[in-house]
Amino acid sequence: MSYVAGKELRIVGFLCNWCSYGGADTAGVGRFKQPTDLRIIRVPCSGRVNPLFVVKALLNGADGVLVSGCHPRDCHYSDGNFYARRRLEMLKRLLPFLGIDERRFHYTWVSASEGARWKNVVTDFTKAIHELGPFHQKEEKTE
Amino acid sequence: MAETGFLPKEKLPALLDALSKKFQVFAPVLEGDVVLFKRFASGVELCLTRPANLPPKGIIFPQSETLFNVNFKKDPEDLKKTSVELKENLDFAPTIIFGSRPCDAQGFRIYDRVYLETDIADPYYKGRREKTTIVTLTCNTPSPGCFCTSVGRGPAESDGSDLMMTELDKGYFFEPITEKGKEILKEGGFEDGSAYKEQAQKAHEKVSALVKKPFATLEGTPEKLLSLFDNNQFWEGETAKCISCGACTYLCPTCYCFNITDEQVGNTGERIRSWDACMFSHFTLEASSHNPRQNKHQRLKNRVGHKFSYYPKKYKGVIACCGCGRCIRYCPVSVDISEIVAHAQGA
Amino acid sequence: MTVEKLKEAVRKILPEVDVVIGYRQGFDPLHATPFFMTKPEQVDQLIWNPLCVQNLCSYLPFLKGKVGVIVKGCDSRAIVQYMQEKLIARENVKVIGVPCLRVISVKKVMAAINQQSVQEVTFEGENILVKTPEGQKTIPLADVAPRKCATCQLATPLQYDLLAGDAIQSNRPQDTFEETKEFEKLPLKERRAYWEKEFDRCIRCYACRNVCPMCICQDKCIAESRDPHWTSQRANVTEKSMFHMIHGLHLAGRCISCEECERVCPMDIPVAKIKKKISMDLKELFNYEAGMNPDDTPPLYTFKIEEATIKEHEL
Numbered sequence: 065m066s067y068v069a070g071k072e073l074r075i076v077g078f079l080c081n082w083c084s085y086g087g088a089d090t091a092g093v094g095r096f097k098q099p100t101d102l103r104i105i106r107v108p109c110s111g112r113v114n115p116l117f118v119v120k121a122l123l124n125g126a127d128g129v130l131v132s133g134c135h136p137r138d139c140h141y142s143d144g145n146f147y148a149r150r151r152l153e154m155l156k157r158l159l160p161f162l163g164i165d166e167r168r169f170h171y172t173w174v175s176a177s178e179g180a181r182w183k184n185v186v187t188d189f190t191k192a193i194h195e196l197g198p199f200h201q202k203e204e205k206t207e
Numbered sequence: 208m209a210e211t212g213f214l215p216k217e218k219l220p221a222l223l224d225a226l227s228k229k230f231q232v233f234a235p236v237l238e239g240d241v242v243l244f245k246r247f248a249s250g251v252e253l254c255l256t257r258p259a260n261l262p263p264k265g266i267i268f269p270q271s272e273t274l275f276n277v278n279f280k281k282d283p284e285d286l287k288k289t290s291v292e293l294k295e296n297l298d299f300a301p302t303i304i305f306g307s308r309p310c311d312a313q314g315f316r317i318y319d320r321v322y323l324e325t326d327i328a329d330p331y332y333k334g335r336r337e338k339t340t341i342v343t344l345t346c347n348t349p350s351p352g353c354f355c356t357s358v359g360r361g362p363a364e365s366d367g368s369d370l371m372m373t374e375l376d377k378g379y380f381f382e383p384i385t386e387k388g389k390e391i392l393k394e395g396g397f398e399d400g401s402a403y404k405e406q407a408q409k410a411h412e413k414v415s416a417l418v419k420k421p422f423a424t425l426e427g428t429p430e431k432l433l434s435l436f437d438n439n440q441f442w443e444g445e446t447a448k449c450i451s452c453g454a455c456t457y458l459c460p461t462c463y464c465f466n467i468t469d470e471q472v473g474n475t476g477e478r479i480r481s482w483d484a485c486m487f488s489h490f491t492l493e494a495s496s497h498n499p500r501q502n503k504h505q506r507l508k509n510r511v512g513h514k515f516s517y518y519p520k521k522y523k524g525v526i527a528c529c530g531c532g533r534c535i536r537y538c539p540v541s542v543d544i545s546e547i548v549a550h551a552q553g554a
Numbered sequence: 555m556t557v558e559k560l561k562e563a564v565r566k567i568l569p570e571v572d573v574v575i576g577y578r579q580g581f582d583p584l585h586a587t588p589f590f591m592t593k594p595e596q597v598d599q600l601i602w603n604p605l606c607v608q609n610l611c612s613y614l615p616f617l618k619g620k621v622g623v624i625v626k627g628c629d630s631r632a633i634v635q636y637m638q639e640k641l642i643a644r645e646n647v648k649v650i651g652v653p654c655l656r657v658i659s660v661k662k663v664m665a666a667i668n669q670q671s672v673q674e675v676t677f678e679g680e681n682i683l684v685k686t687p688e689g690q691k692t693i694p695l696a697d698v699a700p701r702k703c704a705t706c707q708l709a710t711p712l713q714y715d716l717l718a719g720d721a722i723q724s725n726r727p728q729d730t731f732e733e734t735k736e737f738e739k740l741p742l743k744e745r746r747a748y749w750e751k752e753f754d755r756c757i758r759c760y761a762c763r764n765v766c767p768m769c770i771c772q773d774k775c776i777a778e779s780r781d782p783h784w785t786s787q788r789a790n791v792t793e794k795s796m797f798h799m800i801h802g803l804h805l806a807g808r809c810i811s812c813e814e815c816e817r818v819c820p821m822d823i824p825v826a827k828i829k830k831k832i833s834m835d836l837k838e839l840f841n842y843e844a845g846m847n848p849d850d851t852p853p854l855y856t857f858k859i860e861e862a863t864i865k866e867h868e869l
Contacts (some may be wrong), residue, residue, distance in 0.1 A: 117804070120796060123792050150840075151859075156801070156837065160742065161828070162746070162795075163747070163748070163749055170869060186591070188869040240822050260821060261820075261821070269789070338810075349671060350671070351582050448590065452761040452763070453758075455763040458757075466787065468786075481789065484759075489773065489777070539761050540588050541585045541587040541813070543580070
């Protein structure tokens with residue numbers, strides 16, 4: 065998907081279908097103004113998110129990755145987000161070791177009614193990524 | 208111009224600088240504890256004391272190369288019509304591999320028969336091969352595991368090289384083997400080498416005698432290996448410890464199997480040729496999911512057989528193993544191909 | 555513990571199993587190689603010394619029937635981890651434990667003797683004596699041992715059916731992950747440049763993956779599969795880094811720190827560093843160490859409703 069070169073950075077979001085995607089929907093319905101850098105990928109549950117999704121996104125052109133799911137205890141599938149919490153915390157600590165700023169990856173819990181909160185999450189995260197700048201300093205050639 | 212040349216040691220950097228102006232020069236450098244062939248840049252110190260971990264085969268036969276780029280264009284007038292734009296990558300720069308070893312250079316001779324001496328020569332291999340000059344350093348000591356003299360080669364073998372160089376006390380003795388090699392001697396800085404020829408010869412003989420001999424002869428070995436083809440017990444015994452990685456094949460100067468993959472995103476893509484390894488479990492995995500070499504003993508039998516039986520039978524007895532010893536040195540479990548052949552001879 | 559005691563143990567176990575995996579002399583005096591014994595006469599070739607570096611447990615998930623295996627302390631963690639993940643039928647494996655205080659790193663020995671060819675190797679007390687064309691060199695084993703030996707807590711294996719020798723303690727300090735912490739103090743840019751340089755050398759031979767006792771997907775590894783297509787055939791740093799991330803992350807909470815991956819890399823990439831970082835984090839977060847207790851559950855296979863150590867991150 066093309067992005068507005070020069071103005072937008074590539075930010076990928078993995079949102080769980082039930083809470084976070086619903087929350088993003090609520091933000092939309094409420095007409096909250098947000099930056100448009102974020103590109104959302106809907107997954108059934110934050111527990112579906114393989115830490116390698118985040119790594120692959122970052123290594124292959126993303127400047128930031130956001131993962132959002134239901135609040136712990138409120139997972140639509142009961143325990144998916146409990147597993148996600150452990151995996152993503154582990155990943156969050158690993159990325160800086162490899163030289164990837166830990167602020168480029170953020171995971172949070174946003175419920176379907178939290179439209180305003182979603183707007184804040186997106187705005188703050190996009191701002192943080194813009195402050196950090198592009199992850200790939202020059203367009204990486206594909207060979 | 209003299210037939211042979213001598214270059215004092217201190218003049219080597221200047222020679223490489225001069226050559227870098229006309230060629231892209233690859234020479235072995237030390238990175239940590241690893242010796243690698245890297246693009247030579249002025250001021251970089253070479254490491255010529257031991258063979259590179261990875262042989263220079265990737266310079267003529269890259270680990271991954273784009274054969275062509277593809278662009279699918281839809282006709283705006285008729286969206287059902289798609290034209291295909293193909294762009295081949297056949298531009299190769301003049302190259303010098305400086306500081307290869309005789310065993311490394313041998314690998315290219317093995318590839319030549321397969322890639323060039325056929326009805327349709329491989330244009331990618333041919334293009335690079337023709338533009339590359341190989342300057343080989345003769346060995347002054349054997350490396351752990353190497354056994355070149357037992358497979359019809361030697362530490363000063365010139366087949367496959369364009370110019371041979373031997374390290375002597377105060378400098379290097381250069382002997383051209385081909386026209387390309389003679390071209391290099393035309394560069395400035397070389398003295399007449401004739402006074403050093405005998406000294407170089409003696410050095411070669413001395414090292415030759417030190418090389419390990421895991422077997423006395425390979426006479427009859429191609430046939431013997433073929434006769435053991437159905438002897439599963441023999442092969443299972445020899446391969447029990449193998450872990451089916453690709454270290455031996457990727458580091459082997461004579462291994463030339465490849466994979467072709469088409470990778471496409473949207474309307475653009477490329478066809479990539481990359482190294483394959485017969486030790487990987489999916490080496491012969493077919494689209495139907497049938498795999499003729501499902502078991503690792505079948506795969507190792509193929510590797511040993513290919514080098515010591517099938518290739519010699521096809522190409523007038525030339526053994527497709529140069530005896531460099533890398534597969535033995537770097538194998539995680541020290542599988543020893545020379546030992547397997549010796550066992551086969553006695554089986 | 556002498557090699558004779560070990561041979562005795564193997565001879566005892568051999569009739570009960572299809573094969574016993576041990577070590578014999580390799581292609582030169584500095585290398586041992588795994589040795590699959592099926593007949594009593596083969597046991598004479600068995601060796602036991604600091605050259606015996608390979609983790610022989612890696613073969614277990616792929617072998618059928620009853621198997622005997624010689625394990626050192628660090629190797630035995632693989633057996634325990636297999637039990638946690640139900641990757642082996644423990645009753646089909648006869649474990650011959652061997653007390654071990656130290657092995658050598660071939661790479662470190664070669665560096666210490668200036669890459670000379672090795673003519674003879676002997677062990678005397680706490681030293682290794684290496685004879686090369688330049689002469690004989692006496693090197694303290696502690697100087698050429700791999701990283702893991704300095705903090706070894708398992709001189710006696712955790713799991714064994716037979717112990718060939720007396721149980722011993724290593725009396726070594728616990729691993730405090732100093733190397734990892736020092737690396738984390740470097741500026742971010744330097745860390746990134748470091749890994750890009752190291753991974754650039756990678757040739758994706760998969761020696762590290764195949765030698766790992768916990769990597770059992772092998773034929774189906776997603777680093778190589780076309781469907782799903784996680785990595786490309788292109789030989790650039792992005793793809794190489796992706797493979798190492800796949801390998802490291804799939805071992806999170808399962809890596810037993812045997813450091814075989816780093817030993818076998820032909821391009822000398824310090825791959826074990828990534829796994830140590832993850833192990834350090836998981837110890838801090840969940841007080842978990844892989845391969846210690848057969849009744850444990852790897853931390854990423856389970857969860858707690860309230861995680862005391864995980865605080866929600868603020869933006």
